[in-house]
Structures are given as C-alpha cells and as structure tokens.
Amino acid sequence: MRPMNTHLTVYGPAGLALGLILAGLFVCLGGCEQARFEPAASVALPTAVPEGSWTPAVWTDSLQDGPVRNQLPDFSRAGYAMGDSPLPEPLGPVYDVTAPPFNAIPDDAVDDTAAIQAALDAAGAAGGGVVLLPRGRVLVHSTPDMPYLRITHNNVILRGRGSGPGGSTVYLGAPGPEEGVRRLGSVPSDQEARRHAAIAVMGNETGRELAVFTQDVSRGQYEVSVSNSDLLRPGMMVVVRCQDDAGGAQDAALIPPAPDAPDLPAQLTRPYRLVPEQTDTFGPVARRHSWITRIESVLDATTVRMAKPARFDQRVSHAPRIYAFQGLHGVGIEHLRIESAWPGGYRHHKPYEENGVTVRTAKEQDYLWNGIWISNAVDGWVRDVTFKDLTQGCILSHAAHITLQDINFEGIDGHAGVTVGWSNDNLVTRAVFRSRLVHSVTVTMMASGNVFTDCTALYEGDVSDGRPRPAIDFHGFFPYENLFDSMHGFNVSPGGDLSVMPHGGVRNVFWNVIGPGTPGGAREWEGDAFVQSWAYASTSSGTPATMFEHLPQAFYVGVRRETGRVSLGDSFSDRSDQWMTVEGLNRPGLALPSLYQAQRKLRTAP
Numbered sequence: 073m074r075p076m077n078t079h080l081t082v083y084g085p086a087g088l089a090l091g092l093i094l095a096g097l098f099v100c101l102g103g104c105e106q107a108r109f110e111p112a113a114s115v116a117l118p119t120a121v122p123e124g125s126w127t128p129a130v131w132t133d134s135l136q137d138g139p140v141r142n143q144l145p146d147f148s149r150a151g152y153a154m155g156d157s158p159l160p161e162p163l164g165p166v167y168d169v170t171a172p173p174f175n176a177i178p179d180d181a182v183d184d185t186a187a188i189q190a191a192l193d194a195a196g197a198a199g200g201g202v203v204l205l206p207r208g209r210v211l212v213h214s215t216p217d218m219p220y221l222r223i224t225h226n227n228v229i230l231r232g233r234g235s236g237p238g239g240s241t242v243y244l245g246a247p248g249p250e251e252g253v254r255r256l257g258s259v260p261s262d263q264e265a266r267r268h269a270a271i272a273v274m275g276n277e278t279g280r281e282l283a284v285f286t287q288d289v290s291r292g293q294y295e296v297s298v299s300n301s302d303l304l305r306p307g308m309m310v311v312v313r314c315q316d317d318a319g320g321a322q323d324a325a326l327i328p329p330a331p332d333a334p335d336l337p338a339q340l341t342r343p344y345r346l347v348p349e350q351t352d353t354f355g356p357v358a359r360r361h362s363w364i365t366r367i368e369s370v371l372d373a374t375t376v377r378m379a380k381p382a383r384f385d386q387r388v389s390h391a392p393r394i395y396a397f398q399g400l401h402g403v404g405i406e407h408l409r410i411e412s413a414w415p416g417g418y419r420h421h422k423p424y425e426e427n428g429v430t431v432r433t434a435k436e437q438d439y440l441w442n443g444i445w446i447s448n449a450v451d452g453w454v455r456d457v458t459f460k461d462l463t464q465g466c467i468l469s470h471a472a473h474i475t476l477q478d479i480n481f482e483g484i485d486g487h488a489g490v491t492v493g494w495s496n497d498n499l500v501t502r503a504v505f506r507s508r509l510v511h512s513v514t515v516t517m518m519a520s521g522n523v524f525t526d527c528t529a530l531y532e533g534d535v536s537d538g539r540p541r542p543a544i545d546f547h548g549f550f551p552y553e554n555l556f557d558s559m560h561g562f563n564v565s566p567g568g569d570l571s572v573m574p575h576g577g578v579r580n581v582f583w584n585v586i587g588p589g590t591p592g593g594a595r596e597w598e599g600d601a602f603v604q605s606w607a608y609a610s611t612s613s614g615t616p617a618t619m620f621e622h623l624p625q626a627f628y629v630g631v632r633r634e635t636g637r638v639s640l641g642d643s644f645s646d647r648s649d650q651w652m653t654v655e656g657l658n659r660p661g662l663a664l665p666s667l668y669q670a671q672r673k674l675r676t677a678p
Contacts, residue, residue: 126656126659128629128630128655128656128664129655130143130144130627130629130653130655131144131667131670134146135674137292138292138381139291139292139381139383140290140291140292141291141292142579142625143292144579144581144627145383145521145553145555145579145581146380146381146671146675147521147523147555147557147581147667147668147671148668148671148672148674148675148676149379149380149473149497149521149675150473150497150498150499150521150522150523150555150668151473151474151475151497151498151499151501151523152451152452152453152473152474152475152499153451153473154366154379154380154473154497155499155672155676156676159404159453159455159475159477160402160404162200162201162202162227162229162404163202164201164202165195165198165201165202166201166202166204167191167192167194167195167201167202167203167204168191168204168206169184169187169188169191169203169204169205169206169210170206173190174187174188174190174191175187176188176191176206176210178206178207178208178209178210179208179209181211182211183211183212183213183214183215183218183245184210184211184212185211185212185213185214185218185219185220185221186219188203188205188210188212188221189219189221189222191203192221192222192223192225192228192230193225195225195228195229196223196224196225196226196228197225199226199227200225200226200227200228200229200402201227201228201229202229202231203228203229203230203231204231204232204233205230205231205232205233205240205242205408206233206240207233207234207238207239207240208240208241209241209243209411210240210241210242210243211243211245212242212243212244212245212270213244213245213246213268213270214245214246215245215246216246216247216248216249218245218246220248220268220269220270220271220272221242221270221271221272222272222273222274223271223272223273223274223400223403224274224275224400225400226400226401226402226403227401227402227403228402228403228404229403229404229405229406230271230404230405230406230408231404231406231407231408232406232407232408232409233407233408234407234408234456235407235408235409235456235457235458235480236409236458237409239407239408239409240407240408240409241408241409241410241411242270242271242408242409242410242411243270243410243411243412243413244269244270244410244411244412244413244414244441244442244443244462245412245413246413247268247414247436247440247441248265248266248267248268248269248439248440248441248442249265249268249440250265250433250435250436250440251265252264252265253265253266253435253438253439255352255357255517255549255572256467256469256491256493256494256516256517257447257469257470257493257494257495257517258357258494258517260277261274261277261445261447261448261469261470262274264469265435265439265440266439266440266442266445266464266467267445267447268440268442268445269442269443269444269445269464269467270410270412270442270443270444271405271410271443271444271445272444272445272446272447273400273403273405273444273445273446273447273449273452274400274445274447274448275398275399275400275447275448275449276398276399276400276448277398277399277447277448277470278398279311279395279396279397279398280395280396281393281394281395282303282304282310282394282395282396283298283299283300283301283303283304283376283393283394284298284299284391284392284393284394285297285298285386285388285391285392285393285394286298286299286374286388287388288385288386288387288388289382289385289386289392290382290385291381291382291383291384291385292381292382293381293382294368294377294378294380294381294382295371295375295376295377295378296375296376296377296378297374297375298374298375298376298394299374300373300374301370301371301372301373301374301375301376302373303396304367304370304376304394305367305370306367306368306369306370307366307367307368308366308367308396308397309364309365309366309397309401309450310364310365310366310367310394310395310396310397311362311363311364311365311394311395311396311397312362312363312364312365312386312392312393312394312395313360313361313362313392313393313395314336314360314361314362314386314390314391314392315359315360315390315391316335316336316337316359316360316361316389316390317359317391327348327354328345328346328347328348328350328354329346329354330345331343331344331345331346334387334389335354335359336358336359336361336390337353337354337358337359337550338354339384339385339578340384340518340550340552340577340578341353341550341574341577341578341624342578342624342625343624343625343650343651344574344621344622344624345612347610349570349571349610350570350571350572350573350574350610351571352548352549352571352572353548353549353550353571353572353573353574357549358518358549358550361390361518362470362494363383363472363496363520363521364397364450364470364471364472364473364496364497365378365379365380365472365496366378366379366380367379380497380521383520383521383552383553384552384578397450398448399447399448399449399450399470400448400449400450400452401449401450401451401452402451402452403446403449403452404452404453404454404455405444405453405454405455405457406453406454406455406456406457407455407456407457408456408457408458409457409458409459409460410443410444410457410458410459410460410462411460411461411462411483412441412460412461412462414441414461414462414463414484416461416484416485416486417432417437418437418463418484418485418486418487419437420438420487420510421434421438422434422437423437424437436463437463437487438463438464438487439463439464439487440463441461441462441463441464442462442463442464442465442467443457443459443462443464443465443466444457444465444466444467445466445467445469446466446467446468446469446471446474447468447469447470447471448469448470448471449471449474450471450472450473450474451473451474452471452473452474452475453474453475453476453477454466454474454475454476454477454479455475455476455477455478455479456477456478456479457478457479457480458479458480458481458482459479459480459481459482459483459489460481460482460483460507461482461483461484461486461507462483462486463486463487463488464486464487464488464491465479465481465486465488465489465490465491465509466479466489466490466491467488467491467492467493468490468491468492468493468495468498469493469494469495470494470495471495471498472495472496472497472498473497473498473499474495474498474499475498475499475500475501476490476498476499476500476501476503477499477500477501477502478501478502479500479502479503479504480503480504480506481503481504481505481506481507481509481512482506482507483507484507485507485508485509486507486508486509486510487509487510487511488509488510488511488512488514488545489503489505489509489511489512489513489514490503490512490513490514490524491511491514491516492513492514492515492516492519492522492551493514493515493516493517493519493547493549493551494517494518494519495519495522496519496520496521496522497520497521497522497523498521498522498523499522499523499525499668500513500522500523500524500525500527501523501524501525501526501527502526502527503524503527503528504527504528504530505527505528505529505530505531505542505561506530506531507531508531508541509542510543510545510567511543511545511547511567512529512542512543512544512545512562513527513544513545513556513562514545514546514547514567515545515546515547515551515554515576516545516546516547516548516549516551516568517547517549517551518549518550518551518552518577519551519552519554520551520552520553520554520577521553521554522554522555523554523555523557523668524544524554524555524556524557524559525555525556525557525558525559525666525668525669526557526558526559526666527558527559527560527562528559528560528561529542529560529561529562529588530561531561532561532588532589532590541565541588542561542562542563542588543562543563543564543565543566544556544559544562544563544564544565544566544582544585545564545565545566545567546564546566546567546568546575546576546580546622546623547566547567547568547572547575548566548567548568548569548571548572548573548574548575549568549572550574550576550577550578551576551577551580552576552577552578552579552580553577553578553579553580553581554580554581555580555581555583555667555668556580556581556582556583556585557581557583557584557585557666557667557668558583558584558585558664558666559582559584559585559586560585560586561586561587561588562585562586562587562588563585563587563588563601563602563603563604563638564582564602564603564604564623565604565605566603566605566622570607570610573607573610573622574607574610574621574622574623574624575605575607575622575623576622576623576624576626577624578624578625579625579626579627580623580626580627581626581627581629581667582602582626582627582628582629582631583627583629583630583664583666583667584629584630584631584662584664584666584667585602585630585631585632586632586633586634587602587631587632587633587634587638588633589633589634589635599639600633600636600637600638600639601616601619601638601639601640601642602628602631602638602639602640603619603620603622603623603640604619605619605622607622616642617641617642618641619641620640620641620651620652621651623652624651625650625651625652625653626651626652626653627652627653628640628652628653628654628655628657629653629654629655629656629664629667630655630656630659630662630664631654631656631657631658632656632657632658632659632660632662633658637658638657638658640652640654640657644657644658645657
C-alpha cells in the first residue's frame, strides 16, 4: 500500500460533514511468507471531532490490518481492468450489419441472426472491431431450432444506437431448447441451457497447468510459493483451481464436515453447522473451487506475487494449481436494448397454464428467455443496456472483471435480473430495476469479490399477492466476500433448495443498504427482518430468530429503511460476534461513502 491520507467522511442528521480523518503510512511488507499490513506511523486523528460524528470501526480496523483473518474484505479490484482503467470507447474498425455483405434489415420481421453473426465473426477474425446495429428492431433466434448470437473472439464490441425506445433493439423470438439447467458453472457452458440467450459471450474453457502451490496461503496474502515459475509472466491472467478430496475417501463427501474442519465447504461457511440434508453443499461439486486472477510479478524461480490478496486460507491439502486462462478478453455489449416475445404469466418455478393445460413449462418460464450470457471471459463490459420482458437478464459464469454499468430492467414480471455464479471480482453499478423480478441480483456457486453498487429498485412487493419484491439473493453453494454497497430498495430474501444451504458463505458485506419502504413479508416471521430466509429450520435454534446464520460472518454497516426500522436476529442493536458485525443499524441521516470507491481510492492513491 502507498503513503496517503485516508478520508472517510460520514454525514450526520443535519447533513453536515462530520469527518474523521485517518492519516498514516501503511506498508505491505513483502518477501515474507504472508503479506502483513503494518502501520509505519501513528494514526493522527483530528484535533476536534464534531459531536455526533461516526466512522465504522470495521473501516479503521481494515486500515490497520488489511483483509486478513476475519477483517473486512478488499473489493478495490472489482470490475473492468481491476478498476484501474475506465471502460474503453473503441472507434473501430466498424462492421455495420446493414451494409454488404451482411445486409441485415431492421423492422422487416425477417430473422437477422445470420447477418449479425457474420459481422461478429468478421470482426473477430480481424482481431476485433465494433459491430454496429441499426436503429429499430433486429430479430434473432426467431424459432426454437434457429441459432442464437455468439461472440467467441477477443475485442469484439456489439454496439447499438441507444438503449431507449428509439435506439437499437435485439428481439429474441423464441425460447432456448428444453435441455439441462444445471448448477451454474458446474458443467461446460455448451452443456448449460441458459447459454441460449439473445447474446452469448463464450470463451475457451481449457488451459494447461502451469504450476502447483507448494505452501499454504493465508487470507490476505499476495505471495505464493509454487513448484516452478518458468511458465508464469507478469500480467498473465490465470485460473487457480482447488480440489478438496475430503481425505481421499470417496464417500467422505457424503458426511457433513464440522465447522472447524479444514474442508473447503466448512471453511467458507464457518461457523454454520452443516446438516446431512445439505448434500450438495459438502458434495463433490462444492469441493471443486476455482477463480480467475492475475500474476502481478514473478519474484524468483519458485515465488510469484498475485495482483489480489487471497480471500481465504488456501491449503496445500486442497491441491491448488495454476492454469492458463484461455478465455475471452475485451468483449463489450453496449447502447442497445434486449426484448423478447415471451408473453409472461410468470410464477416462480411454476408452469403457465390455461384451462388446466400447461402452455409453457416451468423450465421455460424460469430459464429459457434470457438476455445475455457471459462465460469464460475477463475485462469485458455491458454498458447502457435495457432488458425488457425476459425471464433472466444477464448471467455471468466463470467470468471475472466484467463491468455491468447503466443497465435497466423493464417490462413484465420475471425470474432474475443479474445472476453471478462461479465468478469473481465483477462490478455491477447503476442498475435500475423497474420490472418485478423474484431475484433482482443473485450470487451463487462460490461467487466471490463481486461488487453491486449504486443500484436501485423502483418497485415493492408482497408475497401475499404473489408479486415479486426486490431482493438480494444468495442462492446457495456459499458465495462469499461479495459487496452490496449503496443499494436502495433492497433487503435480503435468498433462495435455493435445502441441499445447497446455507444461502451464503463467509464475510459478505452490506454497506449503506436502504431497505424497501415496507418489509414486504407476508409471513409473520419475516416482519422487519433485513435477512429473510425460508430455511430457518436448518439454523441453530430452528426458528426465524437465527435466520441470519445463513450469512455467516457477514458485515452490516449503515443498513436501514426509509421509514421504520430493520432488525437482524430479532435485534435493533449494533454488535459483533462470531456470526455478524453490525454497525450503524437504523442510524438516521447517514450519507455513508461507497466502500468500493473508498477502497479503490486507498489502493490507487499516489
């Protein structure tokens, strides 16, 4: 870390700056087995702190120690180019889909998939370019047996002429085929039904092994001891894969590990006690974990420094290995809207029936009218895109450092908005939800380091009338260390079946989240709870009072509602224990700065 002055200003009820200024020199000591954060000078506090000022203790603690042990995670590297560069504005070369040899014609009710695909392939073959859509509607995948748009080359940008009604519309004419909907990321993307989207970004999933970890890595550590660094280069994107064989016994994965066990599922859900019914959570899929990162530097023949600190203790017994990342780079989708012919009638996991006859299956209603699918890609973006009348908006699988910015969800009720699974360090910013979705934003399948910031839900709902309500969704397989920052209109209403519980993993962060004006709970136990889980029976008390255990070691800072109060564990009090850290709960008049932006400023300051 660099010498700097760190300002975290919190505004009080009167709306005046009540600053607490932390000045200090923080040095990350390299050349040791574990990177440590150590103050090189004392922390200087202002001589006069205005009455009523407040700075979260978790912030000051993180400045002293960094993201080690159970401290606040580091989210400063989320998004395109690890947050170090703005989204690019490539000028060309331009491939106009209406020009020869492509010849797409908007608004003629004739399928345009082949013409647009030819332009995408031409841009890819040339090493990249801008594929330009016309104003009006282009029709893709107009029947179930027709292809769908695929971007499979680096540096290809699909650009429209605006996301408003007078801009460019990609119109999905038919659902995807009724094939397997799998645990997101658990199978190759070409075996996953949800890849059948209006626009699919699909990178190569293979990559050769480059090195093996030779020593344990602690949370917060950058330096990694490897078998041989000859094949590793500074700036190289790599995939780290762990395989927890549970002691080598084939049936060991069928026994729930204790909270203090070294198993990956136990470490990433601690202190939650897994039960036998949660077979997927401690089963074979959950014992395979991977994430995408970058080599910052090669220090010697057996030591490298990663660009990001470790998010959990990575044991040699879990066989961490480094593989080459061979997926896509630099793909963008921007300035357009995606609509579909789906007629709606959505009910969660239910078919659509008329006169007692199924017209559309539950699978179609939930999963097969999708906007964008992105898999095995890094350093890409979705910018200024509107999703309308879709069951699913945008899905990320095995993706990292993708930025979703200025996206809107409109139209009829649907299933999900943004879904992030088996992906890390992505950024969703300035998303607005107008259509009623059961899962506005979802993290699942060991997703980590993802940031959702400055997002707004403009609807409220109550399950008593069957209408979706705005929700932050944790869908099981312990997604961990994700940040929900400066969110307006959301509470936590997670999903997933019992076999994948708990809903979330360790150290997820809720920072300056304002809940809906009304809690929206139809059941008596939901009440004013910020975290509302149907699966409370699998918590320690077996009652709603311990619903919060589904998000172990979570941080709740500045969580509140516009009117009324929210509770955590039947309490309105700040506290810190093995399950949660709560600060500023229901604190009035806050204007808490973005944690994501504060951490970025701290990391990048000169």
